Amino acid sequence: MSEGRGLLVVISGPSGVGKDTVIKRLLELDPNLRYSVSYTTRRPRPGEVDGVNYHFASRDEFERLIREGAFLEHATYGGNLYGTPFAQLDQERAAGRDIVLKIDVQGAEQVRKRAPDALRIFLAPPSMDELLRRRTERHSEDLGEGAARQHIAQAEMALAPHFDHVVVNDDLERAVKEVLEIIQAARQRQT
Ligand code: 5GP
Secondary structure, three states: OOOOOOOEEEEEOOOOOOHHHHHHHHHHHOOOEEEOOOEEOOOOOOOOOEOOOEEEOOHHHHHHHHHOOOEEEEEEEOOEEEEEEHHHHHHHHHOOOEEEEEOOHHHHHHHHHHOOOOEEEEEEOOOHHHHHHHHHHHOOOOHHHHHHHHHHHHHHHOOHHHOOEEEEOOOHHHHHHHHHHHHHHHHHHHO
16 A cells, blocks of 8 residues: 555557556556546547546536636536546545546646646557557547547557556556556655
8 A cells, every 4th residue: 555645647648549548457466556537528439438538528517617717627528528526636646546547648648737747657558550440440430530539549649658667568467467556656756
């Protein structure tokens, strides 16, 4: 268990790179980690549960939360709004638990400015072809949205060097181990 305030761990990278799978595995392996549940205006995908995967909100509700200063960061992605609420972060970190954020690169940039102590990790695909293949397999987007996301993904890849660490998600268990080692090293620096 970590002593004092918990870490803020940002996991970013292009949509489809496997952030959800990596984070799910991290949470299984490390009992001191918690997942930050974001707000979004996009519709739930089959199997997604409100309050677990996201807090699903209307645009009006989301805009009200922005005005109230409820978000550490928020960004527009593929026409929808996404944001990280402060409340859960503060609670977990004050209790000494580390919290993991799954956010896009715009959000990660805002976190760097507002929470400079954050540990920012970029997950990269082994190649752009592999990224496209994984997203096609997921069947979660229509073609128009898929093409737009591929364009966004290329711009996002260019930002990888801005992160504290870049981890290639070639093999799930290997990538998860590397992320866990990065988190462990940061905990040790903190204590
Ligand atoms: P998806 O719709 O596929 O769940 O997520 C689309 C993108 O939004 C992904 O790159 C995901 O990491 C990002 N995202 C999810 N939650 C947040 C958030 O709270 N803030 C920001 N900036 N991006 C987020």
